[in-house]
Amino acid sequence: MPADRTRVALIFGGQSTEHQISCLTAAGVAKAIDTDRFEVYGVGISPSGIWHRMSLDEITRLRAEGRTLPSLDDHLPAASLVRESDGVRLMNCDGSDDPAEVDVALVLLHGAYGEDGTVQGMLEMLGLPYVGSGVAASAIGMDKHLMKVSLANAGLPIGPYELVRTSQWDQDRQGCCDRIAASLTLPVYVKPARGGSSVGITRVTDPADLAPAIESARGFDPKVIVEEGFVDSREVECAVLGPRPGEAEIRTSHPGEIVVHSESAFYDFDAKYLPEGQVDLKIPAELPAAVEQQVRELSARCFEALEVEGLARVDTFVTASGDVFINELNTMPGFTELSMFPSLWQVSGLSYTDLITDLIEQALARPNNVIR
The missing domain is CATH 3.30.1490.20 (ATP-grasp fold, A domain)
Structure with a gap:
């Protein structure tokens, strides 16, 4: 392995109701990340809130078994990220392992205490660059009410x-x-x-x-x-990436469509994550060119209006007349290899591995969000 690899703290799990989804996301990323360029140190947060250091192999073994999704327990030694005079290190709390210097955090936490600005604030205080949105955008993106208020103030179309x-x-x-x-x-x-x-x-x-x-x-x-609810409408999603280092253009993918067959009649937890064939993901969506362009333009405007960084998935409703309404923006979308976000970028010309690299490069190039 190259000696000058970028050292990545892959943070996942967490205390939210989306703990298991985060574990699936981490397993997918661990399998796909370019290990010639990145040295990965796993930081698995159990549902009890304890941080644990995990190897890349331990993360890749996390998988769904039928309807049972993976979860972490507290059998591993507790660990923490510590700021020192020459950088940030990942340390086992009992001193049982060599401290690992880290250059950047790849935060794969979904939901509370991870996607809502809390862990982002901690990383800001540590001075550690990280993938994804800053504190304010993460907090607003997590709160569907504040998000709608912000989008409406920016003149973007939302539903009642x-x-x-x-x-x-x-x-x-x-x-x-x-x-x-x-x-x-x-x-x-x-x-x-x-x-x-x-x-x-x-x-x-x-x-x-x-x-x-x-x-x-x-x-x-x-x-x-x-x-x-939007009756007789289509659920269409668009993946968004921040500008490449040195560039200014917000990038949008070809949109994809969710067609739901579940009894709940919407894209619920089971339809998203359990292998029961309850949904079809049409990637790319079959849309008139003008409607696709509108979805992509509105998605980029959402990204800009909420001052999102790194990545986002924008969920829209397309009515029978071709009007587009914003449902919500997700600052840490599902990120397994088969999730909508990576799949949209795959059909748009960016592989799963290259997508991960792109996000880490954005994080390393971005100035610290703290105002001094």
Whole structure:
């Protein structure tokens, strides 16, 4: 192996409901990363929040077994990233292994405590470059309400929605339901405002089911967003990359389409991650040239409006008349080899391995986000 390889801390797992998805993502990246250019040190965070140092081989062995997804436990020694005068090191807390110097972090955490700006803030304090968005963009991207407010302020098309705050729900549940019924047309989608991988989401077609759906979403986040469904529309997603080092152009992929066959009638957790044939991913999507161009332009505008860095997946609805509405932007999309984001770049001419390299190069070239 070359002696001057860039040293990468691959951080994955985490405490969110998307822990298992992050493990799948890490396994895919570990298998594909260019080991001639990068020396990888795994940092697996267990559901209890303990950080563990893991080898590349240990990460690649993480896989789904039927309907059981991989998860980490705490049998490995605890580890931490430590800032020293000459750089950042990954150390076992009990001193049982040689400290490993790291140059950049590849953060593959989904959901809370990873995709929401928290770990990004820690890495900023360490002075360690990292792949993906900074603190503010990560936090806004994680909060579906704040994201919609930001996109609307930027003049981007979004669908109708209502917000249910904890105080509102506690004081007047029926009033919340009445407000939603008056402003939104069924079906609606009830979602935790700060969640991912479609966990805690319910499609509501009967007004009697609205309150239970809100209660279900509140089990994942006390702040709930209710979105009006787009009937007879297509779910179209676009992958976005930040500019290459030294360039200014935000890059967009050919869009892909999600066709759902599951009983839930939307792209829920099972449809995304369990091998039951509940969805078809049409990559690239069959769209008129003008509609594809609109999806790509709006996706780039979303990326710019939220000041996203590195990567994002923008999810849109395309109506029967060809109008495009933004559903949401994901700052750390699913990143297994078969996930939509890498697959879109594959058909757009960028392999999985080269995509990983591109993201690390962006991170290393980007100035530290801290304002001094």
